Every structure is written in structure tokens, then in C-alpha cells.
Amino acid sequence: MASGWSGPLERVDEFRWRIPVTYKAGMRVPGMIYADEQHVDHIREDQAPEQVANAAFLPGMVGMSLAMPDIHWGYGFAIGGVGATLADEGVISPGGVGFDINCGVRLLRTNLFEDEVRACLEPLVNQLFRDIPSGVGSTGVIKLGKNDTAEVLEKGALWAVENGYGWLRDLDHTEERGAMRGADAGKVSDKAIKRGMPQLGTLGSGNHFLEVQVVDEVFDSALAERFGLSVGQVVVMIHSGSRGLGHQVCTDYLARMEQAIKKYGITIPDRQLACAPLSSPEGRDYFAAMACAANYAWANRQCIMHWTRQAFAKVFGRSPEDLGMELIYDVAHNIAKIEDHVVDGKRRRVCVHRKGATRAFPAGHPDVPADYRETGQPVLVPGDMGRNSYLLVGTQRAMEDTFGSTCHGAGRVMSRAAAKKAVSGAALQAELRERGIIVKAASRGALAEETPEAYKDVNEVVHVCHGAGISHKVARMRPMGVIKG
Amino acid sequence: MADARGMVDAAVSHPYEILEHTADIGIRAWGRTLEEAFANMAMGMMSLIIPKRGLVLERDKRRVEACAADLEGLLVAWLEEFVYLVDAERFLVARVEEISLAVPELAEPGPQPGRAARLADDGDGPSAGAGRSGDTAGRAAAGAGTWAVSALVWGERMDPARHPLEVEIKGVSYHMLKVERTTGPVGGRAAGPAAACGAGEAARGAEGRGDAWMAQAIFDV
Numbered sequence: 001m002a003s004g005w006s007g008p009l010e011r012v013d014e015f016r017w018r019i020p021v022t023y024k025a026g027m028r029v030p031g032m033i034y035a036d037e038q039h040v041d042h043i044r045e046d047q048a049p050e051q052v053a054n055a056a057f058l059p060g061m062v063g064m065s066l067a068m069p070d071i072h073w074g075y076g077f078a079i080g081g082v083g084a085t086l087a088d089e090g091v092i093s094p095g096g097v098g099f100d101i102n103c104g105v106r107l108l109r110t111n112l113f114e115d116e117v118r119a120c121l122e123p124l125v126n127q128l129f130r131d132i133p134s135g136v137g138s139t140g141v142i143k144l145g146k147n148d149t150a151e152v153l154e155k156g157a158l159w160a161v162e163n164g165y166g167w168l169r170d171l172d173h174t175e176e177r178g179a180m181r182g183a184d185a186g187k188v189s190d191k192a193i194k195r196g197m198p199q200l201g202t203l204g205s206g207n208h209f210l211e212v213q214v215v216d217e218v219f220d221s222a223l224a225e226r227f228g229l230s231v232g233q234v235v236v237m238i239h240s241g242s243r244g245l246g247h248q249v250c251t252d253y254l255a256r257m258e259q260a261i262k263k264y265g266i267t268i269p270d271r272q273l274a275c276a277p278l279s280s281p282e283g284r285d286y287f288a289a290m291a292c293a294a295n296y297a298w299a300n301r302q303c304i305m306h307w308t309r310q311a312f313a314k315v316f317g318r319s320p321e322d323l324g325m326e327l328i329y330d331v332a333h334n335i336a337k338i339e340d341h342v343v344d345g346k347r348r349r350v351c352v353h354r355k356g357a358t359r360a361f362p363a364g365h366p367d368v369p370a371d372y373r374e375t376g377q378p379v380l381v382p383g384d385m386g387r388n389s390y391l392l393v394g395t396q397r398a399m400e401d402t403f404g405s406t407c408h409g410a411g412r413v414m415s416r417a418a419a420k421k422a423v424s425g426a427a428l429q430a431e432l433r434e435r436g437i438i439v440k441a442a443s444r445g446a447l448a449e450e451t452p453e454a455y456k457d458v459n460e461v462v463h464v465c466h467g468a469g470i471s472h473k474v475a476r477m478r479p480m481g482v483i484k485g
Numbered sequence: 486m487a488d489a490r491g492m493v494d495a496a497v498s499h500p501y502e503i504l505e506h507t508a509d510i511g512i513r514a515w516g517r518t519l520e521e522a523f524a525n526m527a528m529g530m531m532s533l534i535i536p537k538r539g540l541v542l543e544r545d546k547r548r549v550e551a552c553a554a555d556l557e558g559l560l561v562a563w564l565e566e567f568v569y570l571v572d573a574e575r576f577l578v579a580r581v582e583e584i585s586l587a588v589p590e591l592a593e594p595g596p597q598p599g600r601a602a603r604l605a606d607d608g609d610g611p612s613a614g615a616g617r618s619g620d621t622a623g624r625a626a627a628g629a630g631t632w633a634v635s636a637l638v639w640g641e642r643m644d645p646a647r648h649p650l651e652v653e654i655k656g657v658s659y660h661m662l663k664v665e666r667t668t669g670p671v672g673g674r675a676a677g678p679a680a681a682c683g684a685g686e687a688a689r690g691a692e693g694r695g696d697a698w699m700a701q702a703i704f705d706v
Binding site for chain 1: 503505506507508509510534536553554557558561562565568569571572573575643645648649650651652653655656657658659660661662703705706
């Protein structure tokens with residue numbers, strides 16, 4: 001149903017394409033799409049570039065309305081969209097964050113090598129599938145009352161650690177230390193809390209996953225060594241978000257922003273971009289509620305990681321400490337953050353919306369944890385279950401060009417219905433097994449939707465980010481065992 | 486409602502279709518009345534969650550209510566209630582029984598203000614009453630007043646052993662959102678089994694004019 005986009009894309013350099021600010025009356029800044037020549041035509045196949053132009057309408061938008069190379073058609077912002085608005089006079093838009101607030105990724109290492117894990121891969125995958133609730137409608141084993149939930153919303157990953165899920169030092173390797181400032185559970189509706197109460201510690205469905213991966217290529221051995229990684233080593237990647245709680249926060253505030261745009265006389269080309277000044281009651285309340293959802297997501301991934309460590313310990317008969325199961329890092333890729341950036345030569349406080357984009361701060365940045373002050377912030381880029389995932393680091397170039405942001409994944413190219421027509425879940429499972437990848441999924445239909453061919457090749461996406469200098473390749477992983485919802 | 490059971494029997498025909506979208510998924514539905522179109526949208530959305538809809542039994546009923554400042558916003562708010570039913574209350578819907586829409590202001594005295602009028606009276610918005618939705622739909626654009634919908638739905642609590650769920654719907658977006666009048670073959674398509682029953686009064690309101698309603702929404706999954 002998507003028709004192609006025929007607007008202007010001016011080539012800036014090998015990896016960047018500009019939508020001029022003159023394209024549509026109302027754009028406050030130009031658009032900028034990261035892509036190589038090979039993929040730019042594909043980006044024109046749907047309306048994602050129009051969404052990049054639409055985001056440029058937001059009051060207070062500065063620099064450029066950006067799209068990372070995993071750009072695809074979303075709603076409001078394109079997926080892969082990055083937009084910064086001035087904190088003092090700009091707006092915040094739930095459509096620039098998305099329904100799954102703080103959908104994100106964490107990566108933990110192990111001391112194990114491929115051969116050791118291959119020998120018990122089947123029992124390991126089964127154990128993980130048993131211990132980590134996944135799939136549509138799944139609920140967790142953590143029983144939360146309403147007050148506990150409010151505590152989760154304000155403490156984030158720390159709540160999980162205090163309740164026995166993981167180690168205190170995990171927080172050092174989590175974006176925002178797993179708890180965003182400004183969270184106020186009073187700004188989260190009862191409906192959102194009710195959706196969140198039974199779901200803490202669940203993976204969810206769709207593109208969320210847990211993968212046992214092996215490092216199959218190292219691009220920068222000095223950096224890889226700093227992360228405790230070498231070729232052949234086994235790692236675990238967890239991709240999940242804020243579950244129903246975050247979805248409801250987005251829903252509640254989209255409705256409130258609908259009223260806000262009338263109240264503040266804001267003109268936007270798409271209702272999904274509804275927004276309010278960051279300094280207004282509506283804007284402040286959304287930020288406080290969004291931070292709660294983000295914290296819930298960090299607690300969620302922290303719990304899932306804890307059970308992952310336990311599952312490895314059961315299967316290998318060694319403690320998680322002995323297995324070296326340290327958290328490398330955890331990133332949010334659907335979020336709005338207040339950050340300082342240089343805009344037109346001046347240091348400004350801005351609200352960076354990252355909707356399907358990852359923060360990529362360079363070495364030396366004060367928000368990068370002490371352990372990584374010299375390497376740059378780790379960036380985790382999951383690919384599809386048949387190809388690869390990446391560990392990158394942030395760069396100074398990202399600070400200068402993309403408000404410290406890079407890609408977040410592969411990006412879909414095929415609709416879910418088309419994917420289901422292309423392959424059956426059972427056939428896909430068998431094909432992946434042939435290639436040494438064991439997949440366990442709660443639903444085979446849902447599995448088919450996630451077939452590798454439904455995604456861009458993450459290798460090409462990362463090639464653009466690395467080439468454009470907005471992140472730097474450290475290591476590439478490939479999947480061995482996959483848990484899908 | 487004399488024969489409400491036959492109202493929106495999407496298991497027999499398909500008064501809705503799936504809209505393909507790169508990352509997400511949508512539903513487009515038709516109805517001879519706004520109420521039918523809304524009911525068919527809800528059932529279309531349920532069919533994404535559980536394609537084998539026949540597995541959901543009519544064991545229990547719930548009232549679903551929503552309101553919004555305009556008609557399209559009402560569609561989002563209405564569908565969000567079903568997302569919430571599934572996700573928070575773990576309740577799957579098999580059928581929409583009664584459904585009524587209350588529109589903000591009366592364009593002309595409607596023939597069947599019945600339930601809809603009561604609903605408006607109960608609401609806290611500036612609603613003055615209700616009429617045939619078609620007559621006042623144009624007011625949606627003006628955005629005056631509060632639109633409201635109320636329905637009785639049948640279904641049952643989710644049972645993982647019996648209910649293979651395919652898709653988790655995170656939310657209903659405003660992207661490509663539409664509620665509009667339609668004529669011709671599209672409208673005729675909806676006038677299948679739905680015509681046999683009638684969102685009752687409201688259905689008769691549209692009868693004879695040869696027009697119908699189309700609604701669509703994209704869900705984040």
C-alpha cells in the first residue's frame with residue numbers, strides 16, 4: 001500500500017542525502033538521511049523520507065531532522081529518526097519516541113567459547129526458553145503490587161538489583177545507570193501501571209529476542225580487548241522494552257498532546273507528531289512519565305539478564321561470576337533525552353528524540369561510564385536472527401553530526417504479512433538449524449514475521465554508520481541460539 | 486436490540502482487511518453505519534491478535550467505553566480500549582454486541598436518539614444529544630464537543646493453552662488514520678451479514694442513501 005516518495009534528495013557526500021528545508025513550507029530545518037548509493041533508491045520506496053521532513057516541523061527543532069541508515073516507514077518520526085529540539089523553547093513529542101519507550105538492547109559477555117557452548121546448545125536454549133517468559137500475552141514470575149510498581153518506575157534497574165536480580169556493578173554499564181532522572185510515578189496512569197504490574201521480567205514478542213551469540217569478527221582488537229572480547233567468545237544479547245506500561249504511557253500522552261497542540265497553537269503535518277513545549281505542564285508530565293517507562297524497561301532487561309545468568313549457571317554447572325558474565329552495556333533506542341550539544345557554534349541544552357536510534361557518545365564524554373571513558377560508549381546493534389549483530393563505539397563525529405546518535409538495528413524491508421507468505425515458521429526454524437542456529441519461539445507465525453529476509457542486512461547498515469564516522473566498528477557477532485516471543 | 490447476535494459476524498464474512506505496512510500492521514473496515522465500521526475495526530484488530538477467532542468463546546461480557554474530541558480520535562480511543570482489555574485484563578473479544586456512538590451536537594433531530602442520547606447525558610462533555618452519525622459527521626472536523634462510544638462485547642479470559650496469539654499490539658497510531666463516508670462496491674462489501682442484523686437503529690438511519698463508512702488505523706506491533 002506504500003507509494004514511493006519522489007521528493008528531493010540532494011547528495012551531500014558518500015553517505016548523506018539532504019532534504020532541503022525548502023521542500024515543504026513549515027520545515028524549520030533540513031532533513032538528512034544516512035544511506036549509501038546502493039540503498040538510497042530503496043529508501044524512496046515508501047514514505048519514510050516524508051516523515052523525516054515532517055519531523056522538521058516541530059517547534060524548536062535545531063540542526064537537522066536526521067535519519068539513520070536503518071530508516072524505515074514508521075508513524076510520526078520515521079524509525080531511525082533523530083531530532084533535537086531546544087530544551088527552553090522547543091517541544092517534546094511522544095511520536096518521536098514511540099510506543100515502546102526505552103526499547104533497547106543489552107550485551108553480556110561470558111568466558112565461554114563456541115565449542116563449549118555448541119556442546120550443550122540445545123539444553124541451554126531450552127533452559128533460557130523455560131526461564132524467561134516470552135510471547136504475546138506472557139506474564140512474569142515477579143509479583144508486583146501498585147506501590148512496588150511505582151518504586152520500579154522511579155528506581156529502574158536499581159530496584160531489580162535491590163530485589164536480587166543482578167549485581168550493583170551492572171548499573172555502571174547501563175545507560176543512565178538504569179534510572180533516568182525526573183521520573184515521577186504520579187504522572188503514570190493507573191491503566192499503565194495495571195498493564196505493567198504482571199509483565200516485569202518478560203521479553204515480549206515481535207522483534208524482541210534473547211540471543212546466544214558468538215563473536216565472529218573483531219575489527220578493532222585493542223577496543224575488543226577492553227570489552228573482554230575475542231573471536232570465538234560467546235556473548236548474550238537481550239532486546240526488549242517497557243512492555244504494556246510504556247505502550248500505555250505513549251497512548252495516554254498522545255491523547256493529551258492532541259489537546260496540547262490546540263492549546264499552544266502548534267501546527268504539525270501529522271497527528272502522530274502531536275507535541276507540547278518541554279516547559280509546559282503537558283511536556284513536563286510526559287517527560288516524567290516517559291522516564292518512568294524507561295526505568296521500567298531497564299528493570300525489565302536487568303531481570304531478564306539475571307535469569308540468563310542463572311540459566312547458564314544451571315547448564316554449565318558454574319556460577320555466573322565464574323563464567324565471567326559481566327554486562328558490557330545496555331542502550332536505549334526509543335527515548336528522548338536532555339543533553340548538551342553544540343548548535344550553530346553555541347553550546348545548547350536540547351531534547352534529543354531517538355526513535356530507533358542509539359546514543360553514540362565519544363571517549364571522554366562525561367556521560368560515558370568511567371570504564372569506557374577511553375573507549376567511547378558501547379553501541380549495540382542487533383541484526384536479524386540469521387545474520388549478525390554488532391558492538392560499536394560512539395565517536396566525536398557523531399557528537400558533531402548527529403547529536404551523538406547512530407543506527408539501532410537492521411530495519412525492516414518487508415511487511416509482516418509478506419514475510420509470513422514468504423516462509424513458514426517451521427521451515428525457517430529447520431533452515432536455521434541447518435546453519436547451526438537453534439530457535440525457540442512462542443509462536444511459529446510470529447517467528448515467520450521475523451524471517452531474516454524481512455530485514456535489511458545489518459552489515460550494510462553498520463557499514464554506512466562506520467563509513468560516515470558516526471560510530472566505529474569493534475566486533476561482529478552471529479547467532480547460535482535464539483529465543484523469540 | 487432484537488437480534489443483536491447477528492450484528493457483526495466477521496467469522497462468516499470479512500468486513501475488514503489487513504493493511505500491510507513495512508514495520509507495523511493496520512486494519513481497514515467497512516460498515517453501513519459508523520457503529521458497524523467501529524465494531525468491524527475492533528474485530529479486525531482482534532483477528533490480528535488471534536487469527537483463529539472462532540477459538541474465542543462468548544463466556545463473559547464487558548462494557549467498552551471511550552470518548553474523544555473528534556471522530557478519528559474516537560476510533561483511536563475505542564481501539565485502545567481493546568488493546569487494554571487484551572493486555573491488562575487478558576480478555577479476548579469474540580463479538581461486539583450493542584454499540585452506540587454519541588456525537589457532540591445534534592444537527593437535526595435524529596430519529597433514534599435512544600441509547601446514544603442517554604450516553605451523552607451520562608458523559609461529562611458538552612454533548613447535547615445524539616442523532617444519526619452521518620448527519621453530524623462533518624462536525625468531526627470542527628472538533629467541537631466530545632464524541633463518545635459505548636458497547637457491550639462478549640468474549641473470554643485469555644487461556645494460553647487454547648488461544649494461540651500471533652501479534653502483540655502495543656498501541657493504535659494516528660498515522661494514516663481515517664474515518665470517512667464511502668459509496669459503491671466498498672460499502673457494498675460491508676453490507677454482508679452485518680446487514681442481516683443491524684447495528685439496529687443507527688443502521689436504518691443510513692439505509693436508502695446507499696452510503697456507508699470506511700475506517701482504518703495502523704497499529705504498532
